[in-house]
Amino acid sequence: MNAEVAHIRTAAETALIEAFAKADLPGGGTVARERAAALKRFEREGLPHRRIEAWKYTDLRSLMQEAKPLAPPPDAKAIAAARTAGAALAGVPAYRIVFVDGQYVKELSDVALEPGVTVTPLAMALGGGDGDLLFAENLGAAVDDPVLALNTAFMADGALIRVAKGAVVSKPLHLVFVHSSGTASAVFTRSQLIVEEGARVALLESHEGPAALEYQVNAALGLIVRDGAHVSHVKLGAEGDGALHVATAVAEIGARAEYRHLTLTLGGAVTRNQMFLACRGAGSDVTVAGVNLLRDRQHADYTLVLDHAVGGCASREIFKSVLDDESRSVFQGKIVVEPDAQKTDARMMTRALLLSDRAEADHKPELEIFADDVQCGHGSTAGALDPELKFYLMARGIPAPEAEALLIQAFVGEAVETVRHEGLRDALMAATLRWLAERGR
Amino acid sequence: MSGVPMLEIRNLSVKVGDRPILNGLDLAVNAGEVHAIMGPNGAGKSTLAHVLAGKAGYEVTGGEVLFNGEDLLALSPDERAARGVFLAFQYPLEIPGVATMTFLRTALNAQRKKRGEAELTTPEFMKRVRDSAARLGIEQEMLRRPVNVGFSGGEKKRNEVLQMALLEPKLCVLDETDSGLDIDALKIVADGVNRLRSPDRSFVVITHYQRLLDHIVPDVVHVLSKGRIVRTGDASLALELEAKGYAAFQDEAA
Numbered sequence: 001m002n003a004e005v006a007h008i009r010t011a012a013e014t015a016l017i018e019a020f021a022k023a024d025l026p027g028g029g030t031v032a033r034e035r036a037a038a039l040k041r042f043e044r045e046g047l048p049h050r051r052i053e054a055w056k057y058t059d060l061r062s063l064m065q066e067a068k069p070l071a072p073p074p075d076a077k078a079i080a081a082a083r084t085a086g087a088a089l090a091g092v093p094a095y096r097i098v099f100v101d102g103q104y105v106k107e108l109s110d111v112a113l114e115p116g117v118t119v120t121p122l123a124m125a126l127g128g129g130d131g132d133l134l135f136a137e138n139l140g141a142a143v144d145d146p147v148l149a150l151n152t153a154f155m156a157d158g159a160l161i162r163v164a165k166g167a168v169v170s171k172p173l174h175l176v177f178v179h180s181s182g183t184a185s186a187v188f189t190r191s192q193l194i195v196e197e198g199a200r201v202a203l204l205e206s207h208e209g210p211a212a213l214e215y216q217v218n219a220a221l222g223l224i225v226r227d228g229a230h231v232s233h234v235k236l237g238a239e240g241d242g243a244l245h246v247a248t249a250v251a252e253i254g255a256r257a258e259y260r261h262l263t264l265t266l267g268g269a270v271t272r273n274q275m276f277l278a279c280r281g282a283g284s285d286v287t288v289a290g291v292n293l294l295r296d297r298q299h300a301d302y303t304l305v306l307d308h309a310v311g312g313c314a315s316r317e318i319f320k321s322v323l324d325d326e327s328r329s330v331f332q333g334k335i336v337v338e339p340d341a342q343k344t345d346a347r348m349m350t351r352a353l354l355l356s357d358r359a360e361a362d363h364k365p366e367l368e369i370f371a372d373d374v375q376c377g378h379g380s381t382a383g384a385l386d387p388e389l390k391f392y393l394m395a396r397g398i399p400a401p402e403a404e405a406l407l408i409q410a411f412v413g414e415a416v417e418t419v420r421h422e423g424l425r426d427a428l429m430a431a432t433l434r435w436l437a438e439r440g441r
Numbered sequence: 442m443s444g445v446p447m448l449e450i451r452n453l454s455v456k457v458g459d460r461p462i463l464n465g466l467d468l469a470v471n472a473g474e475v476h477a478i479m480g481p482n483g484a485g486k487s488t489l490a491h492v493l494a495g496k497a498g499y500e501v502t503g504g505e506v507l508f509n510g511e512d513l514l515a516l517s518p519d520e521r522a523a524r525g526v527f528l529a530f531q532y533p534l535e536i537p538g539v540a541t542m543t544f545l546r547t548a549l550n551a552q553r554k555k556r557g558e559a560e561l562t563t564p565e566f567m568k569r570v571r572d573s574a575a576r577l578g579i580e581q582e583m584l585r586r587p588v589n590v591g592f593s594g595g596e597k598k599r600n601e602v603l604q605m606a607l608l609e610p611k612l613c614v615l616d617e618t619d620s621g622l623d624i625d626a627l628k629i630v631a632d633g634v635n636r637l638r639s640p641d642r643s644f645v646v647i648t649h650y651q652r653l654l655d656h657i658v659p660d661v662v663h664v665l666s667k668g669r670i671v672r673t674g675d676a677s678l679a680l681e682l683e684a685k686g687y688a689a690f691q692d693e694a695a
Contacts, residue, residue, distance in 0.1 A: 387497065392534045395494045396544070396604060397522035397552035406547065410538025410587070417538075 013046045015067035020153060023070055027126030038152035048146045057330040057362045058301040060147070063270050064244060068216045070154070071101040071185035078180035079105055086176035086206045088236055088431050092423045094174035094204060101180050102187030102217075103157050108176075116167025116199070122158035122190055143276045148248040151220040155190035158220075161203075163229075165196040172202035172232075172421070177219065179209030179240070187215070192222040195229040197254075202232040202421060207247075208267065209240040216244045223251035223259075227281055230258040234424055236431065237265035237273070241296070246272045253313075255281025262419050263302065264428055266293040266435050271300040279341075282312040289415045290319045291428075293435045294327030294359075301330035308341040311371070317348040320415045322408055323359035324439060334366040337374050344374040352382040353411050355404075355439075405436045445510055447472045447643045448493075448612055453504035454668075455485075455492055462488040464668035465504065470612070473640040477654055477679060478647045480665035481687040486647045487531060489665070490616040493645075494528035495521050508612065522548075523555035525611030529601040529618050536588040541600070544588045545570060549607055573606040577633050595626035602633035613637070614645045619653035631656030651683040664690045 009017075020039050027035070048054070049061035074082070082100045085108075097119055098108035104121035113119060159175055175191060193203055209215055217239065225231045239245045245268045253259050265271050271292075279286060290302040306315055321329035329352060337344045352361030365378040385407055393403035409432060416428045446469040455463040462485045470476050480486050492499050493506065495518035506513040513521060536544065550560045561569070574584060577599045589597050598618055605613055615634070619627055634644070634657050646657055654662070654676065662679045664672040664687075671690055672678065682690070 389534055389536055391494075391496050391518060392530065392536070393544075393548075394518035395496075395522055395528050395530075396548035397519050397555070397608065398548055399519045399551060399555075400517070402547065402551060403519075406539055406544070407536070410536060413538040 007046055009046060010061060012064050012067040013042075016150070017043060019067065019070055023154070025154065025156060026123045031126055035153050038149040041149045042146065042153060045146055054303060054332070057332070057364075058270070058272050058299065060246070060272070063299070064216070068184050068186040068214070070156070071103075071187045073103055074100040074105065074180055078182060079108065081180060082108060082178045085178035085208060086174060088238060089174060089204055089206055089424070089427050091427050092172060092174075092204070092421070094172040096174050096176055097159050098176045098178070099157065099189060100178055101185065102177070102189045104159070114170060116164040117169055117173070117201070118162050119173070120160040122160055123156060125160055142278070143248075143250050145248060145274070145276075147218060147246045147272070147274070148220055148250070151188055151190055151218050151248065154188035154218070155220065156188055158189040158191035160191065161193045163193075163195045163199040163201045165198060167196075167199045167201075169199075169201040172204050172424070174204040174206070177205065177207045177217070179213070179215045179217070179243070181210035181213065184214045184242075185216075186218070188218045190220045190222075192224075193231070194224045195226060195231050197226045198228040199226075200230040202234070202424075204424070205233075205235040206238060207236070207245060208238045209243055211240045212242050213240055214242040214244070214269075215240070217246070219245070219247040221247070221249045223249060225251065225253045225257045225259050227254040228256050229254065231260070232420060233259070233261045234419060234428070235263040235273075236428070237263065237267055237271055237300075238431070239268035239271070241267065241269060241298075243268045244270045247274070249273075249275040249277075251275065251277040253277065253279050253281070253284045253286055256283040257281065258285045260287040260418060260420065262289040262291070262415065262428070264291045264293070264416075264431065265300045265302075266431065268300065269298060272303070273301065274303040276305045278307040278309050279313040279315070280309055282310050284313045286313065286315040287418050288315070288317045289418045290331070291412055291415045291432075292321040292323075292329040293412070293432065294321065294329055295324040295439065296327060297325070298327045299330075300328075301332070303330070303332040305334045306336070306346070308335065308337045308344045308346060310338075311340060311342040311344060313341070314345040315347070316418070318415050318418060319350040320412055321352045321361055322355065322412065323352060323361060324355040326356070326358045328360040328362070330362045332364040332366075333378070334368065335376060335378075337367070337369040337371050337376060339370040341371050342373045344371060344376065346374070346376045348378040350378075350380045351411070353408065354382060354384055405433075408436060409433065446470055447509055448645070449507040451505050451507075453492070453506060454502045455488055456500045456502050457488070457498065461502075462499075462668055463492070466665075466669055468663065468670060470643045470645060472611075472643055474661065475638065475644040475646060475657065475659045477659035477662045478645060478665050479649070479651075479662060479679060479682055482649075484665045485668040486665055487616055490528055490531075490614050490647055493526060493614050494518055519551065520555070522608070522610075523552045527605050527608060527610035527613045529598075529605060529613065529615045531616040531618075531620060533589050533597040533601050535590045535592075537590050539588050541584045541586060541588050542570065545604065545607060548604070552608060569607060573603050576636065577603050577606070578629055579603055594621035595623065598622060598626065598630050599633070602630055606633065606637060611641065612643050612645070614647070616647050617649065618646070619648055619650060627653065628656060651679045654679045666690055
């Protein structure tokens with residue numbers, strides 16, 4: 001419809017294209033072809049910008065002024081320093097799978113897992129010519145997204161996880177991603193979790209790095225939850241305050257399956273989390289929750305596209321943001337109910353708590369409903385703390401800062417409550433409390 | 442009893458926006474006394490309660506409020522609470538996500554800290570809550586819920602009295618605590634208040650109706666009309682009001 005407009009490449013775009021030509025990336029055959037195709041797409045369209053509707057509020061072309069060089073393998077010092085990574089979730093006993101600067105580190109990871117769970121580092125799989133493992137399911141093909149394409153072009157490592165049919169994994173799998181405090185580099189990870197029929201597993205992700213370092217992370221995750229499987233997935237975004245973090249999750253949910261997700265973002269200068277989720281079998285139950293706790297000039301975007309492709313599925317989305325200073329939170333949630341998806345029950349709620357009059361919340365809930373026998377709803381609010389509630393607490397002797405902290409905790413708690421694992425809920429609330437304590441200083 | 446009243450309100454005038462609500466109100470409450478303040482809708486009863494507790498949105502245009510000789514109006518709401526001022530809300534608020542026990546404990550410890558007292562240990566705190574709750578017929582299950590969420594009107598009022606019992610204030614201001622209560626709930630709440638009566642604790646009981654005063658028998662009854670006390674008497678004044686209605690007293694004010 002639009003006339004072809006030749007766009008002038010930004011410095012970041014040029015640097016990425018040049019980096020690709022020079023990079024020694026794992027995988028031949030299918031993988032190399034996919035990479036080349038993905039780069040072609042990137043050469044054609046460049047970084048997403050505000051004139052692309054899905055990126056209207058997160059103009060990556062202007063937010064990403066330069067492309068950092070691809071991260072070199074971590075040295076011994078970086079690996080030693082990463083020993084304590086993922087501490088925020090350390091109270092939750094889990095199998096740790098650790099990535100430093102985007103590269104799997106065996107010596108920091110649990111290798112003896114339990115029957116029914118296999119974890120293969122992506123670099124090893126691709127290097128061994130096992131790339132078809134990844135592209136056999138090719139979730140990426142279902143999603144045309146510039147950031148995911150960039151990930152396909154540059155992905156270097158990640159975790160390919162498979163949980164066997166009927167297996168109940170006794171403790172969560174924790175993917176620990178940490179950026180070392182060396183030079184500001186760019187990291188591209190691609191992971192995949194396939195949960196076979198009737199299996200149950202919890203996946204944790206934590207992303208962190210040093211302060212005041214402008215490193216860049218592009219993380220992608222494919223999730224396949226087969227019929228009757230239950231998956232709980234929690235992501236903690238605690239990147240350093242200079243970081244740019246873009247992450248794409250692509251999920252397919254089978255019949256009578258359960259998928260519960262929560263992303264808590266409190267780090268990073270610029271964060272974009274996007275999830276493309278499809279309910280492919282009847283009777284599934286999906287919860288997607290997000291919390292952004294932001295201050296200074298932080299920018300965090302959660303964009304969800306949830307496709308009810310078949311009927312009889314329930315989905316709940318709850319998004320909360322607490323915004324201080326000049327921070328900005330974006331939430332875009334699109335629920336699509338396809339013509340045959342009768343008896344869909346979908347509800348989405350987005351709430352922002354503005355602690356400063358310079359903070360900004362952009363909410364864009366969308367419902368596209370093509371079926372006629374469904375229950376769908378969405379709501380969106382943005383406002384300050386309720387002065388009546390604050391007065392009630394203060395009238396009981398609670399000083400103003402503590403009263404505010406209690407109310408903010410309660411506000412965040414509504415989203416965190418969707419996580420069933422008690423220890424995990426506690427860890428997420430503890431992270432919230434630390435954020436609040438820093439605010440009080 | 443010392444010569445200084447616990448609460449002394451002198452010539453207090455208060456505006457909300459451009460509207461004067463209290464117009465030179467005087468009131469002195471000695472330690473150990475129960476004062477009832479009765480009056481029609483719009484007389485300024487709730488405004489008085491809110492101003493004593495320190496709610497925002499009221500402009501004091503004249504007069505002063507002394508609490509044990511200290512300028513109460515200069516203090517923030519939490520400081521007033523720590524000094525011993527307690528307001529039982531007419532409409533207690535629901536606070537989703539804040540567990541009742543967390544709320545009670547945070548409040549109690551914040552007050553103790555401000556007074557330079559040690560925080561209570563968990564077993565001590567639990568024992569106090571359980572004892573007070575049992576006397577008010579508040580079940581453990583209610584304490585596990587978020588503050589007032591899903592509580593009936595009567596349960597909310599009982600929860601206010603529970604907070605009062607735990608926080609052991611010196612001055613309790615009850616803002617229409619009887620509203621929305623049936624006879625049984627009224628009795629439970631009144632008994633809860635009566636148990637707290639002591640020579641060093643005072644009460645200001647704000648109410649529309651005489652029936653609460655059958656249960657919480659006041660030492661002094663005041664009639665508030667158009668922002669001023671227009672009549673003061675003993676408990677029998679409440680009965681007189683009930684019989685004659687407020688209109689007769691409003692004429693006195695005119």
